[in-house]
Amino acid sequence: MVYLTRKAEFSASHYYHNPEFTPEENQRIFGKCNNPNGHGHNYTLEVTVKGKVDDRSGFVVDLKQLKEIMNREVIDAMDHRFLNKEVADFKDRIPTTENLAISIWGRLKPKLNLAELHRVRVYETSDLFVDYYGEA
Amino acid sequence: MKAYLTRRYWFSASHRLHSSAMSDQENQSVYGKCNNPHGHGHNYAVEITVAGQVDSATGMVCNLADLDAFVEENILERFGHQNLNMLPAFQGIVPTTENLCVRVYDILREGFHYAQVEKIRVEETMLNSFEYAGGREIRI
Numbered sequence: 015m016v017y018l019t020r021k022a023e024f025s026a027s028h029y030y031h032n033p034e035f036t037p038e039e040n041q042r043i044f045g046k047c048n049n050p051n052g053h054g055h056n057y058t059l060e061v062t063v064k065g066k067v068d069d070r071s072g073f074v075v076d077l078k079q080l081k082e083i084m085n086r087e088v089i090d091a092m093d094h095r096f097l098n099k100e101v102a103d104f105k106d107r108i109p110t111t112e113n114l115a116i117s118i119w120g121r122l123k124p125k126l127n128l129a130e131l132h133r134v135r136v137y138e139t140s141d142l143f144v145d146y147y148g149e150a
Numbered sequence: 151m152k153a154y155l156t157r158r159y160w161f162s163a164s165h166r167l168h169s170s171a172m173s174d175q176e177n178q179s180v181y182g183k184c185n186n187p188h189g190h191g192h193n194y195a196v197e198i199t200v201a202g203q204v205d206s207a208t209g210m211v212c213n214l215a216d217l218d219a220f221v222e223e224n225i226l227e228r229f230g231h232q233n234l235n236m237l238p239a240f241q242g243i244v245p246t247t248e249n250l251c252v253r254v255y256d257i258l259r260e261g262f263h264y265a266q267v268e269k270i271r272v273e274e275t276m277l278n279s280f281e282y283a284g285g286r287e288i289r290i
Contacts, residue, residue: 108209141158149152
């Protein structure tokens with residue numbers, strides 16, 4: 015079994031707000047991230063797939079195809095978007111880094127029949143990232 | 151849904167690698183330059199991974215402000231700009247980065263209860279790093 019990781023980058027804005035919280039609660043829990051006008055990040059996405067190395071190609075997965083799927087399912091949908099307002103995944107879900115990783119997993123998993131999806135890692139900044147392995 | 155959140159912190163400290171269980175000559179041969187009695191320093195990078203169910207109301211494993219506050223008080227203020235050998239946390243043990251990694255894990259495990267402490271990773275320099283997950287195997 016070999017694990018292969020492909021990176022991609024996207025830039026997007028978001029803010030944290032739960033309509034069921036009072037304005038004071040939103041402010042206390044989310045702090046500066048509660049600014050309704052949003053703020054942005056340069057996100058780095060790392061997608062790790064695993065599988066046996068194919069005897070003929072020497073590949074776990076054709077990187078071109080993996081890159082295309084990541085671009086189509088994630089980057090095209092999220093790059094230079096206001097996540098709360100323009101990405102349906104976050105209509106009723108706060109676009110935290112945790113939820114981004116879960117959402118990206120959900121977008122990629124059904125499209126990846128090339129190899130088994132192992133991990134989605136999303137860096138919000140260089141000192142903060144979230145891993146999701148598809149666990150309930 | 152269970153997610154793993156990792157936050158990266160920095161602190162600078164000095165240490166000297168010297169074991170009272172060894173002769174001076176052995177210390178010199180095992181630790182080499184790191185045995186210099188005057189000590190030397192590093193910029194340590196500490197990565198703390200916590201895990202848990204993503205709260206449906208906040209979208210978070212735990213509030214980052216809680217983790218930052220805990221680490222600031224219990225790791226960065228205690229270890230930052232200190233000589234590790236002088237600290238109570240390293241009395242009787244050699245302040246290698248292996249032991250630092252275990253200490254940081256134990257401090258988090260004992261005192262941080264907003265999420266499960268999964269793993270600690272410490273970079274001593276850009277060229278070497280250490281990971282500890284309480285004795286558990288570490289997942290890629």
